[in-house]
Amino acid sequence: MSFNNVPVLRLDTHILILYQMNLFRIPLLAVMLCVGWMARAQALGERNDFLRYVNDPRVDSIYHHLTPDERIAQLFWLMTENLHDPKSVQRVMSLVQTFQPGGLLYMRNTAADIVRFSAQASAVSRVPLIYSIDGETGAAMRVKGIRALPKAMTLGAIADERLLYRAGDEAARQLRGLGIHVNFAPVADVNVNAANPVIGIRSFGEDPHEVARRAVALMHGMQDGGVVAVAKHFPGHGDTDVDSHLALPVIGHTRARLDTVELVPFDAMIKNGVMGVMSAHLEVNALDTTRGLPASLSKPMLTDLLCHGMGFQGVVITDAMNMKGVKKAGQPGRVDALALAAGNDIVESTEDLGAAITSVKQAIDAGELTWCDIERKCRKALALKLWAGCGAPLPEPNDSLVTRINSGMDATLLPDLYRAALTVLPGAADTVALTPDSTEVLLLVMPGGKALADSIAAHRPAKRLNLVVGAKGEVIRQQLGRHAQVVICTGGFADARKVWNDAALAPLWRWLWQHNGVRVVVADSPYRLHQLKNIERAREVVLVYEAVPEAFQAAALYLSGQLTPVGRLPVTVSNLWRCGQGK
Incomplete structure (x- = not known):
């Protein structure tokens, strides 16, 4: 036929x-x-x-x-x-x-x-x-x-x-x-x-x-x-x-x-x-x-x-x-x-x-x-x-x-989407305010976090310290100084979790939670936040959802004061961070 x-x-x-x-x-x-x-x-x-x-x-x-x-x-x-x-x-x-x-x-x-x-x-x-x-x-x-x-x-x-x-x-x-x-x-x-x-x-x-x-x-x-x-x-x-x-x-x-x-x-x-x-x-x-x-x-x-x-x-x-x-x-x-x-x-x-x-x-x-x-x-x-x-x-x-x-x-589409999605979640614990001795941002870079750190550093002066499994937390703490901002840059989540929960770094985390207002940038699913021990003690968590350049750029703009966050958390992840929350 x-x-x-x-x-x-x-x-x-x-x-x-x-x-x-x-x-x-x-x-x-x-x-x-x-x-x-x-x-x-x-x-x-x-x-x-x-x-x-x-x-x-x-x-x-x-x-x-x-x-x-x-x-x-x-x-x-x-x-x-x-x-x-x-x-x-x-x-x-x-x-x-x-x-x-x-x-x-x-x-x-x-x-x-x-x-x-x-x-x-x-x-x-x-x-x-x-x-x-x-x-x-x-x-x-x-x-x-x-x-x-x-x-x-x-x-x-x-x-x-x-x-x-x-x-x-x-x-x-x-x-x-x-x-x-x-x-x-x-x-x-x-x-x-x-x-x-x-x-x-x-x-x-x-x-x-x-x-x-x-x-x-x-x-x-x-x-x-x-x-x-x-x-x-x-x-x-x-x-x-x-x-x-x-x-x-x-x-x-x-x-x-x-x-x-x-x-x-x-x-x-x-x-x-x-x-x-x-x-x-x-x-x-x-x-x-x-x-x-x-x-x-x-x-x-x-x-x-x-x-x-x-x-x-x-x-x-x-x-x-x-x-x-x-x-x-x-x-x-x-x-x-x-x-x-x-x-x-x-x-x-x-x-x-x-x-x-x-x-x-x-x-x-x-x-x-x-x-x-x-x-x-x-x-x-x-x-x-x-x-x-x-x-x-x-x-x-x-x-x-x-x-x-x-x-x-459209060249503006992906930047617009990731900037609109960026969600800032406030931490639970009060921190002791320190008088900074540097206007630099201190970037604590976890495995896979280099691209994110590069985006942040492109917008303002920044010092970097790399965090790896087995690093001595007390030694790193002594290198911190009194920076105006400390930003933890997570990368590949599996590697970041290993470093974050490494017992050798426990002294570093204790000091950070007690004495510095720390921002943590997470480029992954909000469901994974609970896997990072004590993350709720950060001053705030900047959630960009995905490890892509446009998301990193959105984080950099926010941390340099050039972006007002408007994103809202789509799901509840803890008693502290519930669906609809955002700065």
């Missing part, structure tokens, strides 16, 4: 002109979807407007030229890994050519490999593919060489929603530059468990309403930038002590608790037009009493709660079906059919596409699904492609691709 034979009476004039001019060396169906991108661009500011295409004549034409098996296959997005491996490439290419799936999910690869593979896959797919990625920090999370945006926990310290919108828009710009249409972000999980092994700093924080505000702002930036945003991981992965990649977490909270914490960000994002929601591999007893059944396979959670109860009409997408949190629920293929029957529209990363298509047809025969369900889901999937501009020409996969993407970033 060739889509070059789509009846012309179903096409509008613009499609016929483009086809006759042969502007793009792609099938006619791809041209049809390109025209959808042009139409969508005229309504860029509208929220969640892809559903208007569900009954569009172009979707009709596509849908009616698909076989029943191909209509099912459109509901599956395949995972691609190791694109430098010819066997891995051939395996996915064979699946695309044989079954005609709806799209691909890219894991860790180079930019050139991703674009090159997209072109190869497009050449054997009769329907333009939709390309997706986990881009929580922009393209950098999966694409080598791209400049990363701050992690969600860093963004959680920022109150200015305009900055968060800019971050979302930049993520969209990067992904569009790679030909990617869907971003599995933002994370809408409320991380109320500091020991959470899989979410943690991927979350905006522990206050559900603050998480909601930031998730919505980031989502608007992405979708206004032309990329589908996907809220994850429904109904909330923020209070688990098990990684769903490895096993099935169980959530035991009441429905009332879920309504006031976990579901709040999802509700806000739905009301603001998020196009996609990812279903999680979590057992949630208050929403479905079936033991061992994850949310991703639960009709009460997806159809009854998410779609009917919360009014979500966008695309429901499973988390990866190769994760152990779902694998025990059934064999590959069968679990995919169960996922569609539960209310998912798209199944991500099936382990056996052929078996999945067969299992879906068996589920239809058994009355678990209907062909009407398949048509509704398929039309929704095609409408999403039309909105996203699938089939548009891809960028050239050359060596300058990463450079072009990086050079297109």
